[in-house]
Amino acid sequence: MNLEIEEKQATIFDIQRFSIHDGPGIRTTIFFKGCPLRCRWCQNPESHKSGIEVAFYKERCAFCFDCKDVCPEDAILESEDVRINFDHCSTCGQCVSACMNDALRLVGKRWNALTLLNEVLKDKDFFDDSEGGITLSGGEPTMYSAFLREFLPLVKKEGVHVNMETCGMFKWDNINSILPFLDLIFYDLKLMDSKMHQIYTGVDNIMIIENLSKLAVNFSNLQARMPVIPTINDTQDNIADTVRLLKKNNLETIHLLPYHNLGEAKLPGIKTDLEPLDLPTDNGVYLLSAKKLFENQGIYVI
Amino acid sequence: MSQDRIDRIKNAVRTSRPGICTERALIWTRYFKNKENRKKHPSIQMAESLSDVLNKKSIKIYPDELIAGNFSSKRVGGSVFPELHGVVVMQDLFSFVKRETNPLEISKQEIWQLIKIIPFWLFRFLGFKAYRSKIDTFRFIADQLNARYYFINESGGIAHLAPDYEKLARVGTEGIILEVETLQEKVLENTEQWYFYESVKIIARGLARFGKRYSDLAFQMAEGESDPVRKQELLDISKVCERVPEKGAVTFREALQSIFLAQIAINLESLDNAISPGRMDNYLYPYYEKDLKSGALTREKAKELVSAFSIKMSEIVPVFSKLITKFHGGMFNGQVVTVGGIGRDGKDASNELSYIFLEVMDKLRMRQPNYHARIHKEAPGKYHDKIFEILSKGGNSPALYNDDVIVETLVRHGYDLPDARDYTAVGCVEPVCQGKSFSSTDAALFNVPIMLELALNQGRRFGSLLQAGPKTMAVSKMTSMGDVKQAFETQHGHFTERLIKDLQAIERANAAYHPTPLTSMLLDGCLENGFCSTSGGAVYNFSGIQCVGPVETGDALYAIDQAVFQDRKLTLPKLVGLLKQDLHDEKWRVYLRRLDKFGNDNEKVDDYTLYVLDTFTGNLNGRMNTRGGRYTTGLYSVTSHQYFGEVTGALPNGRRKGESLSAGIAPSNGQDRLGPTAMLSSVNRIDATNFANGLNLNVKWDSNTIRGETGRLALKNIFKTYFRRGGMQVQFNVFDPKTLLEARDNPDAYPNLLVRVSGYSAYFNDLTPEMKDEIIRRTYISV
């Protein structure tokens, strides 16, 4: 499995200004493209592959087939739901420029450290007044360790607070080298049973649990998080095991995230093998009962 | 305080259907039909006819009330001003009851009474008298009735002031008469000044008598009252009105009562718009403090009185024709109450009354008054906390004003520093000095994008052969953005000149035929100078012209630059051809819409909006009105962006013919794609100090974004940055988008949904269907 992209450029699929739920204050969240996990409930399936992709949004399509005229690879399909034959597509992007209806888009853009720095500094004044900063998210930001080693020192020189969200699947060196530049880490836990983890995320959880223990020792501002996926990881057993892991690592709090099925709507437009989970969006009921379970066992939920 | 009482009064006002009151129109007409009266000096005419109205109009004290005074014969009502815009308004007489937007109750008999006075005013109303030549007169009236390029509000009167209520409360009409008598002795009899002083004395006496009438009424009502508690309340009202407004107020309650009666009277004098009590927390505080000390008042009791006063401000509505409603929708009289801010000495002037007003505002959430809060760097933390707590709970008020920028702006435009510090907004967002400015802040509204339409068609509208503006270069000959700008500037300059010519004619007509002695009596400078405010007697005399649609125009220019000169996807004639066909080719429309727009923190795009603003302020620079003040620019549009949108052709930014323009300085609908920080960064590129007539930035949040502690903090902090970087003003619309859709489809279910339109709050149901849709469409900012 590829856990590392040894490049000085990063592929980023979104930069969201005015994020107020990804750490303290007003933040700019950078979504890196590429992830070693394939969680079935993923809300950003377009983040999985590390390369640039073409995505199709069928509600906007006017069936004019201007895209077909310009495609050098003959990769445009004329069906209603699917426009791109990904096996032929070279992601040259010509169809995207040709489509006047915004029905085709390139997902992912290459950034070097300096241009990304300038982009995030646009909201520096807002960071300063709100004690906010930037959040590295994804995908899995640690995959871009080489890039971050160049980017983060620049950011820190400007006095910007840095939070990183990670799935925990990384080579220790990749995080260790950037640790001095991080102010906060959101660490996602999903399932404690390794086999189940394999089934729902595509990988086992051995490395993730190991990395958590290492970080707990080496980094002071670590915040565990868990997406509450109804009936899948909100079981008594899984929560009890999670509590045990947290306590073992002297972690006293967990941040719970409610489940949305918004990601599933994106699946047909991109190249993916992911299948919909077919669960309804949590209107808060599951989150609340999971919260109770944690709190009953002495873990404070935030 | 008795919350029940306040709830009952509020409910009575809220459930009353607004109506038209004929009293002022009829009494005024009777006065002027008398030939002897018509021979008198205009100042005397105005003072006498207004006194007549105050003396003869029906007066009422409603159940539970503590502050007496009624604007009109209806619980919620508005008056007709036949000598001003009344004739224009009366063309709608038969449709008031049935019209969809802002319907107004009026009986058949009342309609008939008004019809009978039309012939008398038909060739006597102000707009008709503005020009000597008949050709100019008819051109002007036709322009007004079919506004395309600009709309002049001043033909309905000037108003728009924050009267010196501090002085009225302190010395009473008695004190003012004493002052005037001394001044009058120094001038020759039968001179302009002498007549002016004479008129002030007449109306001062008229106002004093108005108080006595309520005193008598309350006394009579008390005699017939069986409930001993209410009986005592009525006797108290009688005692208060016996003293004020004639005498200087001694108590907090007397001060409020004195001010309210004057508020009614000024609203009956000329245009009933934007008569603003202003910094009430500031000038009422000495009364509050004294009463509290003496034990005559408690905080709760003060809150009750403020609530009673505040509700009464919603008892007035403007009587506008359908046309005027398009410019000024939402039953809005623009009476502003301002809290907080620095004092004349530069130190924070907020006090306990500021909090009382904020609490009352939050509790009542009514259409009027229009609550504004001043913000500055040194304001106490709890003041900021209170405001953002209210806003994050979903309140649309108060709108926020940045002292640090506004004071600098006013000084730059000629205010003395202490006067600038003593500003309050009137109407929507326009800063004036309390008691010293007679600034016609809503003199006119100017349609900027239509100048570009003319520039792209040699001075003609798309599809028209009429040469409306100067003949500028044909697009086929234009080879650079420089050529496009040149044509735009020529058209803009031409219509600015025409506007100023029309405005000055109306300004002179106001001075000659409609002086305002009561207004002048409460404006510093008028008495000292011996001149009416309409003749430039006040200390400050600005006129504000609103720049409407600068953002669309900037986006349109950027789109031309991009599509024609950078991408070279279109030639200029081809682009104009598309516009003339109203962009029916969807492909090109989408292409144009997708080009970058103002509001996304993109300097290249934003620069075009800055260019449009510079052109506008440049045209007004150095121009003076006939009262000796400067023409200044306002960046707010009330609801005229909707109307001007309706009459403006397709634009190169991908906007079709008839679609609304954006409000104030907000990005064009749905075009701020990068969220609020990027949007505010674009707005912060504008040098707000160029806009002495105020600026309106309307930001809409869905309630989810700003919910809870995280939301409240984000809201507070994002505007901390905006203000620190030079932002002048901001107001909020906070709601769940679903609520609005439901309210549109099922108006009965949401009778009280309050939204902010342009510096003021209006009930959603009072808006036109297009305005409702626009509010819904306007950018939702959410995470």
Ligand code: SF4
């Ligand atoms: S160019 Fe765009 S709108 Fe036309 S068929 Fe292709 S995807 Fe659809």
Ligand code: SF4
């Ligand atoms: S990105 Fe290039 S290769 Fe792929 S479908 Fe579009 S035009 Fe064809």
